[in-house]
Every structure is written in C-alpha cells, then in structure tokens.
Amino acid sequence: MSSLLKGIAVGFSIAAPLGPIGVLCIRRSLAEGSLMGLHTGLGAATADAAYGFVAAFGLTAVSIFLIDKQLWLSLIGGVFLCYLGIATFLRLPPNDAASTERGSRLAAYVSTFLLTLSNPATILSFIAIFAAFGLGAYGSYAAASAMVLGVFLGSALWWIILNGCVGLLRSRLHQTWMRWVNRISGTMILAFGLIAVGNTAASWLQQAG
Helix, strand or coil: CCHHHHHHHHHHHHHCCCCHHHHHHHHHHHHHCHHHHHHHHHHHHHHHHHHHHHHHCCCHHHHHHHHHCHHHHHHHHHHHHHHHHHHHHHCCCCCCCHHHHCCCHHHHHHHHHHHHHCCCCHHHHHHHHHHHCCCCCCCCHHHHHHHHHHHHHHHHHHHHHHHHHHHHHHCCCCHHHHHHHHHHHHHHHHHHHHHHHHHHHHHHHHHHC
C-alpha cells in the first residue's frame, strides 16, 4: 500500500470516532448550513495534518513542547468547549433558512482547528503509527509528505461524508426540532468540556501528590 493510501486510512480512522468536534460539526451543519459544517470538519482535518507533519518529519522539539504543555492546552480546550456548550444550548434557532448561512465560515474553520490542536496527545498516536510505517526523522521525505497529505485527505473524507449525511436531514427539521438540536448538542459539548477540565485537574493533583 502506498504512503498516500496509508495516510488516508490513518486520517479517516482518527477522525471517525465521535467526539466534541463531531458533535460540533453535526450541530453547525444542521443549524447553520452544510458549508458551515464542512468548514468545521476541514478545520479538524487541517489540525490532524499538522500533527501528522510534526510526527512524520520527526520535529522532536515541537513534539516535546506540545507534550510538555499538554495539560495547559487541554485546560484551554476544555474551557472553550464549556463556553461553546453553554452558548450552543442557549442559542435560539434562526427564523429563516437564509439567516443560517450568515455565520463566519472562517471562524468555524479556525475555532475547530484550534480545538483539535488543544489535544496534543494525538501526536503520540501519529508518532507510533508513522514509526510502524518506517517514517520519521530518518525516513523518506517523499513518503512522509505523501503520508501527511493522505492524513488530511482521509480526515477530510470523513467530515465530507458526515456532513453530507447530516445535510439530508436538515430540510426536514423545523424550529422545534432545531431548538432541541441546540440543547442536546450543547449539553454534549459542555459534558466533553467538563470531562477535559476534570481530567486536567486530576492530572495536576496527581503530579502535586
């Protein structure tokens, strides 16, 4: 199997498990339109590719820095998820379909990119996977580049599929359903944020003890 295909498989498998980013993508796609959902997913795919790049090219200094600051990054990401969860829960559904497309797609992309980067433990997964494929600081740069590109394409493929499936439901949802979509997704995102903050606090207490 070529490095590109391996990267696609890795990117797809890392993106597929449902987490806060998946919930956020579904919510934005339903409430704000398919393009908002797609930009949300592409932000996550870009972050996956960025971590893949660090792992594939053996950027040890960057890896050490990210892992060293893992607790702080996780705390920031958890607090931001809590904010997003509360804001989503309280958000009222739009009055018309046109108004759902007015949100900033760039903001959706950047916020998801930063949220995905707030989990630097992901880089350990990439390092282990790429080492198994014989890539890293002393591997082939061409193969590493193809692998990173594959990670982005595989992750993006998952978000495109998810966004397309969710988009089929959007036209069938009325105001009452959208209100519940906001409440349920907001609660789930808040729960993910509280878990992240709780795990970070537990890690700090363990280190202090």
